[in-house]
Every structure is written in structure tokens, then in C-alpha cells.
Amino acid sequence: MRRTLLFIIGGIFVGGILHVAVVFLVPYYAGKDAYAAIGDLGADGQFHLLPQADAGKEAMPGLDPHLMEAVCRFDLSGGPIHVHAAMPDDFWSVAVFDTLSRNVYSLTDRAAEGTGLDLALLTSVQMAQARQNPPPWLETSIALELPIDSGFIVLRALVPDDSLLPGVTAALSGAVCSEPLAAG
Amino acid sequence: MRFLIDIIIAVAVAVAVGVGSAWYAVGKGHVFGGVTVGAWTAWPHDGSLDADPYALARLARTGEIPLGAGEGLAFTATDDSDGAPLDGACTYTVSGETPAARLWTLTATDADGHLMANIASRQGITSREVVRTIDGDFSVTVAAAVQPGNWLPIAAAHRFDLVLRLYDTPLATGAQLATLTMPAISKAGCP
Numbered sequence: 001m002r003r004t005l006l007f008i009i010g011g012i013f014v015g016g017i018l019h020v021a022v023v024f025l026v027p028y029y030a031g032k033d034a035y036a037a038i039g040d041l042g043a044d045g046q047f048h049l050l051p052q053a054d055a056g057k058e059a060m061p062g063l064d065p066h067l068m069e070a071v072c073r074f075d076l077s078g079g080p081i082h083v084h085a086a087m088p089d090d091f092w093s094v095a096v097f098d099t100l101s102r103n104v105y106s107l108t109d110r111a112a113e114g115t116g117l118d119l120a121l122l123t124s125v126q127m128a129q130a131r132q133n134p135p136p137w138l139e140t141s142i143a144l145e146l147p148i149d150s151g152f153i154v155l156r157a158l159v160p161d162d163s164l165l166p167g168v169t170a171a172l173s174g175a176v177c178s179e180p181l182a183a184g
Numbered sequence: 185m186r187f188l189i190d191i192i193i194a195v196a197v198a199v200a201v202g203v204g205s206a207w208y209a210v211g212k213g214h215v216f217g218g219v220t221v222g223a224w225t226a227w228p229h230d231g232s233l234d235a236d237p238y239a240l241a242r243l244a245r246t247g248e249i250p251l252g253a254g255e256g257l258a259f260t261a262t263d264d265s266d267g268a269p270l271d272g273a274c275t276y277t278v279s280g281e282t283p284a285a286r287l288w289t290l291t292a293t294d295a296d297g298h299l300m301a302n303i304a305s306r307q308g309i310t311s312r313e314v315v316r317t318i319d320g321d322f323s324v325t326v327a328a329a330v331q332p333g334n335w336l337p338i339a340a341a342h343r344f345d346l347v348l349r350l351y352d353t354p355l356a357t358g359a360q361l362a363t364l365t366m367p368a369i370s371k372a373g374c375p
Binding site for chain 1: 186189190191193194195196197198199200201202203205206207209210231232233235237238240241243244245246247248249250251252253254255256286287289291297298299300301302305307308310312349351352
């Protein structure tokens with residue numbers, strides 16, 4: 001009987017290790033994460049407009065119903081990319097996430113100091129190459145040196161009023177996610 | 185034979201304890217890193233590069249996209265300021281002032297975080313729409329039935345949560361969170 005008790009205590013200890021292992025592995029095997037969900041919306045490298053969230057019509061969980069979002073999966077292995085859009089004058093924001101939904105970069109229209117979105121996404125290696133022989137876009141775009149090769153971008157814009165919905169929809173639909181940038 | 189049975193017991197205990205507790209911790213929602221101000225709680229590290237493994241596992245399970253630190257910060261309330269769970273049958277008043285932000289939105293969701301159908305077909309109220317008093321404070325009535333003034337419609341059914349999202353706020357980039365002034369949620373009445 002005492003020997004069985006020892007085995008149960010041993011089992012509890014091994015269970016503790018299993019707990020840690022499961023928690024660490026869930027992000028890699030869940031398959032329901034945002035990166036996978038955006039992949040289901042269509043091709044990578046272009047923005048997909050999410051319909052404005054309403055009861056029973058939520059394209060992705062936890063979105064603000066007062067904002068409209070466009071999402072895009074990107075991949076930098078083929079070279080740096082240009083993300084640009086003519087945005088409305090009101091509040092908008094853009095956020096870059098890695099494949100595990102960790103935010104690596106975000107800014108709002110106020111930080112962008114203009115009405116347009118104009119980002120250049122590069123890996124560290126691509127940034128080093130671009131600095132050696134600076135291409136013209138390095139001056140004009142906000143260049144982001146990312147610690148990741150692939151991930152997704154979320155572009156959000158406020159819909160202050162239903163009457164302004166067509167304008168916001170047009171701005172987000174016109175957003176370009178991964179235009180290749182010449183190395184210089 | 186005895187040894188084999190003991191091994192099977194040990195393995196069963198390990199799987200039940202390990203997987204069961206991991207499932208519970210990840211499914212329950214947030215584990216670490218919450219900042220509570222009054223009735224409101226925010227998770228500023230959610231989805232940041234230094235997010236803890238539980239937060240990452242939760243995001244992977246729900247598929248939620250968190251707000252980036254440069255975008256804003258979301259506060260959630262599941263209870264009123266007295267600590268009683270928010271009940272769709274009651275009427276609440278959300279009043280006071282919000283921390284500095286260029287824009288805020290107040291939304292009601294069900295306990296699972298989904299938007300609810302309501303009689304006004306409106307999902308929330310923003311800082312642009314809200315009518316304020318002369319000193320800049322505001323008061324929003326949260327109720328299933330039509331209310332005069334600032335009204336946030338909800339579904340009469342059951343428990344609900346309130347989500348206050350602050351956009352373009354200096355808080356998200358690390359200002360002191362604990363000393364914030366957040367609006368109070370007081371129960372105005374229950375049938």
C-alpha cells in the first residue's frame with residue numbers, strides 16, 4: 001500500500017512537468033489561433049477586410065465593434081515589403097504580430113504624422129543590406145526592422161458614424177500589404 | 185503484476201494532474217499580469233513579446249488579436265464596483281472619468297466575450313457620442329430597456345462583461361497603471 005502511495009506521489013510530480021510541457025506546446029498545436037484564422041480568409045500577402053463586428057457576426061473574437069479591421073499575413077523571406085494605404089483622417093492604428101499573436105510593433109495615425117500608412121517591413125539582415133546602399137524608400141517610409149520572418153498585420157480604423165462606413169471600407173479595401181521593395 | 189498496476193496508476197495520476205491542470209489554467213483565461221483598478225482589469229502584457237506562456241496559450245486557443253501597446257489598452261469588468269457579478273436583469277450606471285486617451289469605446293459582451301443582440305442593435309458607446317456634464321464627467325446607463333441620456337444597451341439574459349478600450353493613450357506605453365482613475369460601475373436597480 002505504501003509503495004502504491006509512492007507511485008501516486010511520483011505521478012503528481014511527473015504531472016507537474018506535463019503541465020509545463022502542455023502549456024508551452026499549446027500555442028504551436030492549437031490550430032485555432034489568429035494566424036491560422038487569417039490564413040483561412042484567403043491568400044497571404046494581401047489585406048482581408050473583416051466585416052464590422054456585430055452580435056453573432058464576429059469575424060474574429062474580441063474585436064471592437066466601433067472599429068473596422070483589415071488583416072494580412074506577410075512573409076519577409078522573399079525580400080522586404082511595402083505596406084501602404086491612404087487612411088481616413090480619423091483614428092486608425094496598425095499592429096504587426098508574430099505567428100503566435102505576439103505584438104512586435106504598433107502605432108496610431110498620430111504617431112504616423114500624416115494621413116497615410118507607409119511602412120517598410122524588413123528583417124535585420126535586409127535592414128543591414130539596405131543601409132549599405134540606401135534605396136529611396138528608406139527615406140520616405142517608416143522602416144521597421146522586425147525580429148521575425150513571418151506574421152500578420154492588423155489595420156484598424158474607427159467608424160465614427162455609420163454614414164462614414166463607406167469611406168472607411170474603401171480606405172481599408174485599398175490597403176496594400178506586401179508590395180515587394182527593391183533592394184536598392 | 186503489482187509493479188505494473190503501480191506504474192499504470194502513476195501514469196494515470198500524472199496525465200490527470202498535468203493535462204487537467206494545464207487545460208484548466210489555459211481555459212480559465214488570464215493567469216498572470218493583470219492590473220486591477222477598481223472594477224476594471226487590464227492585461228498590458230497580453231500579446232506583447234514578454235507575454236507569459238499562459239497568455240500565449242490562451243491567445244492560441246481563443247484566436248483573439250490583442251491590442252498592441254502603441255494602439256491602446258483594453259480594460260474588462262466582470263463585476264460592479266461593489267464586487268457583485270454584472271447581471272443583465274439589472275440596471276447599472278457607469279460614471280466618472282476615464283484615463284487620458286484620444287478615444288475610448290465602452291462595449292458590453294456576454295461572459296464568453298461575444299457581442300450580444302439587443303433591442304437597439306447598437307453594440308456600445310464611444311467618447312465621441314457620450315454626453316458629458318459641465319465638469320467633463322460622464323454617466324452611461326447600462327440596461328436592457330430603453331434609457332434616456334447615455335444608454336448602453338445589453339441583452340436581458342444573463343451575466344455580462346463591460347469592456348472599456350482606451351485608444352492612443354499614454355498608459356499603454358508604461359505610465360503608472362495602479363493610480364488611475366477609472367469610472368465606477370454602480371448598480372442602479374434590479375427588478
